[in-house]
Amino acid sequence: MKRKLTGMLMLLLFAQVSFAKSYLIHNEQEFKAANDNARPGDVIRIANGTYAPWAVTLSASGTKTQPVTLTAETVGKVIFTGDVKQTLIKVTGNYAVINGINFTGCKLLKEDGKTGLLINLDNTQYSKITNCYFEKNRGTVQFMGLVIVSGTGQHNQIAHCTFNGNIDELDIQVKITKTADCPLYTLINNNVFQNKEKVSWKVFNGGECVQVGQDPVLLGTRSPKTTVRNNQFTRCNGEGEVISNKSSDNKYIKNVFENCDGELVMRGGHDCLIDSNTIKGGDSGIRINGTGHTVTNNTISDVKTAIRLMYGMAKGKNEVGFYIAPNGCLIQNNTISNATTGILVGDNKNQDWTGKFDTTRYPSRVMQDVPPTNNKFDNNKFTGVTNSIVYQ
Template identity: 30%
Template sequence: MLKRRCVLLPFLFLAICPMLANAEEVRVETPAALQTAAKLAKPGDIIKLVGADWSDVKIKLILKGTEAKPITVQSQVAFTGASELNLRGEYVVLDGFTFRNGSLKTGHVIRVRGAHNRVTRCTIEGYNPESIDVRYQWMSLYGHHHRVDHCRFTGQNHSGTTLVVWLDDDGEVGRHRIEHNHFLNRSRGNGNGFETLRIGTSETSMKSARCVVAENLFENCDGEVELISNKSCDNIYERNTIVGCAGALTLRHGNNCIVRENLILGDGDRHSGGIRVVGEGHQIIGNHIEGVGDRIDGAIALSAGVPNPKLNQHTQVKNVLIEGNTLIDNAGEEIVQGHGLGSRSRTLLPENITIKNTRRTGKPQLKRLKPEDVGPDAKQK
């Protein structure tokens, strides 16, 4: 175990390095050394994983930092084989973890529980089983107030959502920020369960999650019709760039979500989609949708609803504001009212829909995110 401390005169130490007072930097080369360091870790400490790559390891970390002094675990090694990471913590930063060329039989590649944790500059790449039907999640968030930023998720080709927010814990849940991440090259699935991002489930869809999904880049994510699957209430999706994805940003369950200032470009994919809406009280504002296919029959699709629906069915669309959206050269209709009417007992048309200021020409006024703007290699603000 190696330690690094400020080398300063005692009377200058607290004035110049208050955040490092009593903090340690520990370098570990084995899973056993990591567990020992985690048991001894104090708020403000930094644990660095160094040396050769780690294969077939199941890491379980229980750590507790503070808002002023989080505990940081940085990885300079890659994880392969059947490796996975399970964190239960408060004010913990996971920095630079890479999982590549491995697979699991079930579970989660990275699972985060607790509160106020951050996952940053991490990569999961090609972590696929031999069979497309083997289901596990690449990253799962439980608890509340986590942040996932500047991560890259690439090359998933099996069943299981890439990033999931779960709301079935007791007590406070949600309020996560998912931002500046790069999702790419998610190949076509063979049914449901191939979403790139999902917040909630049908069973918990009436819970308020209050998550923010902002300034992420989605490229060639073709898993299923629901590229993003919203299954909870009060979430915000803003300033994301979606390019050439064979699916739609879908408000599948839940109410009172905001979808604003997203740039959605079909990029020649005839299976691409725009925004699909189910539920009440949503706002679809200032989005630019151009060149998408007819996967959902139009650029913005308001679904038909089921009378007295169960949690897993389509509720009637009501009280939705659609304002200031730019819709250019999309297949199908611009705005579909009653998508799926007549199928699976869906007989209720949308009610009280306000549509204002739809634009049909013009270049995107929104920033198109590029790979250098997001992911582990981007310059962080």
């Protein structure tokens, strides 16, 4: 009897899979029809070719074992290019996959109250962007992103994508607003970021590869619990922050940085894990503001300063400051070689920020005069370092 039940369940599962449909589409109208009819396990295939940007929403939902998939007919042979005046592909369905699409030479515009964006995972759960290629796309307004995770979704993933030579934009943003809710458990893994030139914007800001949170003052205590791991960053020089963390309880694990001018930066937020990353070449390695961070098992070489703990305008999780001084952080088991300074405790001492940020938007003192305190340094290894630990 047990064998019969198992057999019947297997047949039922096979029948469900065999009934999955595949739609080959050529335009937005055909996409919308396929999306309206799509069921778990169905595949919407975009015919090979080059397209002007669309404005479509993938609202169909799949299941854990049978996602709905939007894919190129042949991976890499579906190319979107040209002016993007709103969201090209918005995903709102759960268990949805975007696969194998190429975005090349897109120009992101902001006009008529709309903002150009390539892919937005908005309020979706367990959805994924994979095997997509983003090359030489350009932002026309500061702080525009190519791929954004927004809303209150959970467990979304961006994996095995390539971001190459994009200009004046942010590659991936985990968007956090003033509301208490934010995207949770986003996973950004096994992507390649490369050949990112310095942005043309004022003070060279707005060119991160990965940004988790946007407002260090108002959003520093939000906890999206994002994980960024096993990504490769090569010649990423868009600005001073290759990765910018502005929220709490995130993890940055086993990423590799080669010859990047920017750093892995805890710009705001608290209680993040920075573990087992490899940084080789470039200017500096890891920059720390905020409390309770764990910086362990990182390998940093051939830089000017490996790890910097900055002065702040305030301290602790409850005070408000444009920068929060590092407090209660653990810096342990890091291996640092061929650097001028291994660990610098107290950079930017007495920096005056008068007129350099909006004190109405960011209610903070302007003097960076609060030193790092109560941080623990243990079992860090230094080779070929002029100054192992410097206190200022």
